[in-house]
Amino acid sequence: MTTILDKILAAKKGQVEQMLLGSIPDQLDIITRPSLFDALYQSEKLQVISEIKRASPSKGLIAEGIIPADQASQYANAGAACISVLTDTPFFQGTFDDLAEVASTVSIPILCKDFIIHPIQIDYAKHAGASVILLIVAALKQEKLLSLYEYAVSKGLEVLVEVHDSVELDRALQLDAKLIGVNNRDLRTFQVDLSRTAEIAASFPFEEKRVLISESGIWNATDASKVANYGASAVLVGESLMRSGDVQNALQSLQVQREVITS
Numbered sequence: 252m253t254t255i256l257d258k259i260l261a262a263k264k265g266q267v268e269q270m271l272l273g274s275i276p277d278q279l280d281i282i283t284r285p286s287l288f289d290a291l292y293q294s295e296k297l298q299v300i301s302e303i304k305r306a307s308p309s310k311g312l313i314a315e316g317i318i319p320a321d322q323a324s325q326y327a328n329a330g331a332a333c334i335s336v337l338t339d340t341p342f343f344q345g346t347f348d349d350l351a352e353v354a355s356t357v358s359i360p361i362l363c364k365d366f367i368i369h370p371i372q373i374d375y376a377k378h379a380g381a382s383v384i385l386l387i388v389a390a391l392k393q394e395k396l397l398s399l400y401e402y403a404v405s406k407g408l409e410v411l412v413e414v415h416d417s418v419e420l421d422r423a424l425q426l427d428a429k430l431i432g433v434n435n436r437d438l439r440t441f442q443v444d445l446s447r448t449a450e451i452a453a454s455f456p457f458e459e460k461r462v463l464i465s466e467s468g469i470w471n472a473t474d475a476s477k478v479a480n481y482g483a484s485a486v487l488v489g490e491s492l493m494r495s496g497d498v499q500n501a502l503q504s505l506q507v508q509r510e511v512i513t514s
């Protein structure tokens with residue numbers, strides 16, 4: 252069965268071919284952003300990575316006509332630890348211009364949320380102002396995952412490595428990834444289940460200096476408390492914040508107290 256991830260990755264190959272034919276846009280003035288890892292590690296509050304998300308395969312159109320810079324300012328003013336910008340166009344209606352717009356508006360860490368399969372996408376992310384990139388274990392063979400991880404690190408970027416089960420967690424740990432995200436959304440069925448975070452947390456080496464981020468399906472303080480109690484340091488939140496009429500209140504309600512796990 253062809254999954255949505257298969258379809259996204261097939262489209263991504265075409266996009267990469269186009270990127271390789273052209274030249275990388277001019278590099279923005281790169282400002283040094285604080286480390287995302289440092290912002291999350293041993294934080295006493297659950298931190299929030301807030302996403303700019305216009306649309307998605309599972310929900311269709313979420314926020315038509317939003318202005319990324321305005322949304323990013325609201326997120327930063329409300330205390331977001333990082334802003335995630337979806338840069339995939341066919342499935343999420345995001346662009347690298349959105350990323351550049353956000354990068355020139357806020358000074359907190361910025362995550363380029365895309366389906367990265369080639370180093371040129373990392374160059375685009377960096378040139379648009381990202382300080383963090385996402386690598387999805389399910390999308391990459393181990394050798395490729397490692398080479399992209401090392402390439403991003405060599406460019407001074409942090410890497411959030413996304414996993415969905417304990418086999419993928421082992422693969423992320425083989426990279427020595429410090430920022431590991433568990434996606435609560437099954438990318439084949441779109442089903443969201445916060446107990447995915449609990450499953451990964453059960454074998455997560457918290458005693459090593461690493462942080463666990465719970466991604467997708469976080470709507471309120473109850474969800475936030477649940478994943479904080481599992482051991483997450485942060486949540487990655489898109490739809491619920493995009494749909495909220497009161498970003499400040501919605502975001503701050505997710506910053507629940509958490510127990511710091513020390514080694």
Ligand SMILES: O=C(O)c1ccccc1NCC(=O)[C@H](O)[C@H](O)COP(=O)(O)O
Binds near residue numbers: 438467487
């Ligand atoms: O959101 C989707 O429908 C989706 C489908 C296929 C691949 C990835 C998808 N989303 C990317 C994300 O990881 C989420 O945008 C992010 O975790 C925020 O999720 P949410 O808070 O549920 O909007």
